[in-house]
Amino acid sequence: MKVLTQRFTTKYETAPFSVIKMEDYKPAFEENIKNAKAEIDAIINNPDVPTFENTLEAIDFAGYPLDRLSSIFFNLNSAETTDEMQKIAQEVSPLLTEFGNDITLNEDLFKRIKAVYDAKDRLNLTTEQHTLLDKKYKGFVRNGALLNEEQKKKLREIDTQLAKLKLTFGENVLAETNNYHLQITNEADLKGLPEGVIEAAKAEAESRQLEGWVFTLDMPSYLPFMTYADNRELRKELAIAAGKKGFQNNEYDNQDNVKDIVRLRHERANLLGYASHAHFVLEERMAQNPEKVISFLNDMLEKAKPAAQKQFEELTAFAKELDGINHLEKWDSAYYSEKLKQKLFNLDDEKLKPYFKLENVLNGAFTIAEKLYGITFKEVFDIDKYHKDVTTYEVLDFQGELVAVFYADFFPRKGKRNGAWMTSFKSQFIKDGKNERPHVSNVCNFTPPTPSKPSLLTFNEVTTLFHEFGHGLHGMLANTTYPSLSGTSVYWDFVELPSQVMENWCYEPEALALFAKHYETGEIIPQEYVEKIKESANFLEGIATLRQLSFGLLDMAYHGKSQTIDDVKTFEEKAFESTKLYPDVAENCMSTSFSHIFQGGYSSGYYSYKWAEVLDADAFAFFQEKGIFDKEVAAKFKENILSKGGTELPMELYKKFRGKEPKPDALLKRAGLI
Template identity: 85%
Template sequence: MSILTTPFTTKYSAAPFSKIENKEYKDAFIQLIKDAKEEINTIINNPEPPTFENTVAALDFSGSQLDRVSSIFFNLNSAETSEEMQKIAQEVSPLLTEFSNDITLNEDLFKKIKLVYDNQDQANLTLEQKTLLDKKYKGFVRNGALLDAQQKTKLREIDTQLAKLKLTFGENVLAETNNYQLHITNESDLKGLPEGAKEAAAALAQSKSLEGWVFTLDFPSYLPFVTYVENRELRKEISIAAGKKAFQDNSYNNQNNIKEIVRLRHERANLLGYATHAHFVLEERMAQNPEKVTAFLNDMLEKAKPAARKEFEELTQFAKDLDGIDHLEKWDGAYYSEKLKQKLFNLDDEKLKPYFKLENVLQGAFTIAEKLYGITFKEVFDIDKYHPDVQTFEVLDFENNLVALFYTDFFPRKGKRNGAWMTSFKSQYIKDGVNERPHISNVCNFTPPTPTKPSLLTFNEVTTLFHEFGHGLHGMLANTTYPSLSGTSVYWDFVELPSQIMENWCYEPEALALFAKHYETGAIIPQEYVEKIKESASFLEGIATMRQLSFGLLDMAYHGKATPLNDVKSFEEKAFESTKLYPDVAENCMSTSFSHIFQGGYSSGYYSYKWAEVLDADAFAYFQEKGIFDKEVATKFKENVLSKGGTEHPMMLYKRFRGQEPKPDALLKRAGLIE
């Protein structure tokens, strides 16, 4: 018997990573799917009349070991993958999709759920139970329960194809990221590059048995290069390489995968009675429909565009005055933005980095969580890890009860995808009187330590850490009965509120004083730097806003209209028309590596970053009114947002916290887009 097929007997039933062998996964999945099917059959064959408890709640708690093993496997496939794991993923994904369809297309099970749904008025259900019942019923309907036999077969085929295409899309992006390196042997080519970035590139070259310096498309390597290196041709080379990931004439080209994913999503939506994939997705979002999303994006665009155009003209003029550059290109953007920022604010990341040692920043996030929510973090060494870089923490309340287990994994490596994310290895729920506490993980790709320096973060990396930690708190502080309503199981355009609000503390002197200390001297960050961080927070915000909106509009173009997609590149260009600032680069295509919408869960949902920014600015304005560590406001936020998960409609939760619906004014002011 595999260690994976029964509940874990470890401390806190933590995942026994070091004892799991890859070869066990496939058989374990097959066995656990079989076990979960038996649990479903028990629900179906129960001779008692269907009730909320024996049908809806029983279904929500079914397959718990399968859920755990799935979360372990797919989290590792993102953070610590290998060719062997990718092969297993391609084999087991269709099995899981088929199992999921076996449940939602099971007529006998749906009949029982429909009976409970139709008679809920007599059942005296709590608000949370009503929400779960509604979610389960809709889940069945939205996954084909009302279709005829032929349509159900078609739906299964589409879902299986989509599961495989999404995996392939991600694998192609990872392969293209790993396949590129810029090898430099002449030190003069690196003029302008900070010492820390140079040292990291030398260490990378050494690890590959090469002389000189190596740069890759991993963010901590790529970003300093395009931001600081004076050699424009080399910036151009690496920038074009980043922009043409999975858009080259090789086996990793994602254009056909995009066409197929978009076509199948549209076909699936039509099959279920929706006009487009976006209509299908947005029915279960705060924003409700594509028209409302497009109106929201265009409204923000109208407000941001004048500022963005003005900023772009200033940046262009600055590059011309400084270096005689006539036309600003994409590989010039980060470089001249940084130069202009230094000129205006006399502030650059290299000045700030010594104050942002990773360990101190993490401890700062912990201290802020303690002040706000009364929890403490204690590093422990008796919890199994999947990689030596991972750290594990017990999260405790003031009475020393376990709140959560927290894993952190902060540095890039070959088997880890780019970016930063929060995830969970075990959900929170209450069963048989026991409040099962969650196991939460934050995964990032920060600048690693070098032989002479600890990991020193850019300010952008500091806000990323706080962002993911905000998602983490949403998972850790969960306090709901049912697993599928717990933690971050909320409407997608609400899920970014807890993460984005946390970033605000990074700009507050009172918060920075807790952790922004020089790694060598221990001196607190100078007040003038803090003021400059705040001043520069809205620097080129118009351009940044346009960029975010362009991605949201591209997402809506793919998923919100029934437009035939013949050529990915020209389709993208058309979608970007209203937000375009830089000249197009013929060799590049953003869509082919747009993993958020083609691999992750953000299809028809990319707008939610901006949507949640409206929420977070409005919510943080409340903290600012009362004090950024005000216990009363923090408790309201914890009790009405962080702990409630998806147990109620998010607008109800938000209004209970804030006393009103969110207004965009706080965001527009913060971004410097209105007075």
């Protein structure tokens, strides 16, 4: 336990994964919470007059070992979980919620903060200090500092319940993902599937000691099957299995969890004086309020819907002409989209994959970061890791000084949740004159190498890698004083800008030439393929936009006003009405596995993907005007966006980079919607 309750003595103070034992976690949490409480008590009991330094700054730096322990434990609970770890998570989450509430509901601590806040105009604070003071004061108010004792007690109860419900929701989705597999023993049922996909399914079957081939609900297995398998009935079976996660009236059913989470969030918001959970959340976003978000989503819907309907009609006509399919179903979507794409552009993922060997793509991202921001990535073997698949890098500037430690974890496995994300094991901050550098991680689920082939990525996986790497750069290049304002600690509808803007380089010939090389011959990707990638970038973009908007509208339907939800499925169907293209599937419900909003941090924030697309298209247009590797534009982006974290209001930072506010024109043009 001792190792988790003090500063690490490893190289760069990296997490000592190999010496941590499962039984160490809970006692370490208890010890670190006790020590953090003592630090907070020392701030409260300081006899000196409250100042920015002895109160605000002291709070932000308090509880460092607890922050590090939490980041290690909860990151591993996503990337490398076990039943035992999930049990510990259920035990420690309420302790952390209670500790958080002990701080935000502490009247004496709030009095000190309020004393500084009330005197802020006389304090000659820097912009970053102003932001920290505002954020802390608002954070306390938004977490109940102005409530009476009875209301504070109620708030604590709600927060404890919510912490447990969100964990259970995620555990249920993971269990449902792991509990299903499709076993195929008749080789004819594999028709249409690429060789690499079949090979991976064979390896999956062998790992389970089963005959034939096995497909799972993990994305590297699920997506290729839905995209290429000719057998429509099996596509239907797999699609329905994916769509009914948490919706099977079994022990992993999430319907009541959805209702309870929504109800408690509204109750919490009302208790704090807000009309709804969305009003509460959006006060701290660029979008400001639900009305503005709904208006933004409906405005985008109005522009995208005609294109989406036209594209859907074209896809339906194509499926009828090809296979006599009269009504397109959801399990036909990826399959016929891919077939139509091949017909129009003669370009399919299998043709592209040999040019996207994982190691080459990652090195391409590194090279682009070097050209733009002057940093280099060097693989190292003396930093502890939590799984053999993880690779570790020193990120250095041109003087050879450490910028960050970078962990890359790219393959699916049991105990790792689906999807892709960026996280950190240590934040960046400056204390006692020392700039503590961050430890950043990218976690994805790409097709693993097989005995005959390296890991070859689909183009979609290439953009996913660049997306998460963009988040990673936001963390790695952070340069702020306070940990709570560092890196990706920004307004939620701003956090996707660095990630989404990074995807743009995947479409540029100049960038592709750096890494898109055939894994066997070393030949650079042919120019005609590059042109087709660019041409096909807008392929069925209207349909894709409608899908994104539907998720944003569902999120706002749940969180935009207080209500009673009698039936989750009925509620969801109503929210999807304006964006519906495909017939409904009775057995399926998206909400019960909508982890972004019910487990992750995207409640009342799913719109931010589209919001950030407006920002990223506008930002990349600036790069294109000057040249995609223009040092001056890159320096502005690094200085005003990547390094500044949450130290200023996002729109102010954006205007410093761009010289003006963003407009949606660049996005609508890029998407071919105008």
